[in-house]
Amino acid sequence: MRRVRIDLAYDGTDFAGWQLQARGRTIQGTVEEALSRLDGARLVRVHAAGRTDAGVHARGQVAHADVRTARGDAELGYALHRLLPPDVRPLALRTVRADFDARRDALGKCYVYRLDLSRYGDPLLRRYALHCARPLDLEAVSAALRLLPGRRDWSGFAAAGCAVSDRVRELRVAELVRRGLDEALFRFAADGFLTHMVRNLVGTLLEIGRGRLAVQRVHEILASGDRRLAGPTAPARGLCLERVAYADENEEVTEDGSGLGDGGRGLRR
């Protein structure tokens, strides 16, 4: 028996999210089924760093699993690649220390939320970006983004049903990156995120960009922790788990020392 770390990318469009469910196609279920077939029909449990919601994509999800197979890492990775459907791809597979835990050992995560700013919406982006038909006041959005980084209680941006009691997280990066005339990306990096936190941040920032909420509202949401003051939850399809960072990797450290520099990955496309 050995523990393997599996890095995964997936198109979340046709999945009911990461987590195994009684009904519905899930990423966890799909990966477990493939890995179980490769491990002598034994049930292999797969644990992810972040349980992404239905419709959310990943380009750098990390998971761990215990396997008995005699196959080496390269062979197992290749066999997994052959068995998985085209919307879930293994990026890497390697044996790690037996106590590696993809979720607990994660030092931080980076999410990207993609906006299609073209007039009528780019059909090639429709599964992976939110189309914002009307012009956004990007100055106001940037001003609001500057208020966000820091170690604080994020209750005001957590889902109503968020079961976690400690809602203090350190947001290290909150930025908007333009890509050409018709695209923009929100990037958020933190030591952890609450349920729906990124989508609630984006929903609020878009309301600010549309002039429906004032930049100041961010202060009020943070101070009060009142979810009702924030904007709606932005649709899942624009969101992508870009990267999970661990201590024992040879991380490129960003200028702010966050250790979540994406080495160009977040901006590759």
Place this chain on the structure above:
Amino acid sequence: MRRVRIDLAYDGTDFAGWQLQARGRTIQGTVEEALSRLDGARLVRVHAAGRTDAGVHARGQVAHADVRTARGDAELGYALHRLLPPDVRPLALRTVRADFDARRDALGKCYVYRLDLSRYGDPLLRRYALHCARPLDLEAVSAALRLLPGRRDWSGFAAAGCAVSDRVRELRVAELVRRGLDEALFRFAADGFLTHMVRNLVGTLLEIGRGRLAVQRVHEILASGDRRLAGPTAPARGLCLERVAYADENEEVTEDGSGLGDGGRGLRR
């Protein structure tokens, strides 16, 4: 009655190509149906600059149609945007001179073919790029690309069923552009293309990149006009009609004077 020019983008994945067919969802049929509804249920014919194959995408297809509606261009464009499905998007709609012909007046076209060079294939690119699992010899591909530009007979790269008798075309641009570590784009600009010409060029270039054909083979195909010497037709999904150029536009002229400079469009994403 007036003639309108409609610029279109589409995700070709779920279409049986541009051209109307007895069976199967087509882009022409979809646009004609929407435009007919907006023009008093009168049948409106829509003519495209290039009749893209099943599965081929477009980010800059151009079409023309004659309409009777009293709606102005902006209103008609917006109404069309509301009626069309999310995988076909109007980019612009404007009244043009009555004898404008999207196909005959086109001075040139630019196609892009996208390659996913990542190890296991990026699930977010699978509808829009061809995954090349094994490393390609990009030096050899570039050497072969340099042999292509010029005014010549392209019979060796035309589909077996190509019905056109004059197969002389001027290929103005043939290049490979790297994008990050895991992506590359072929770009081809010409005054016109024969059936399957881009996909046959790409199929041959990939065989050269895999070491299965010599760079010299390009000379032999061009000299003999023998399709059997070329590589297989590359899959449709990587191909995108990026732009159609007309004389009466205020074109940005590229350094080589081709008039097919893409103003950053081909490289925006």
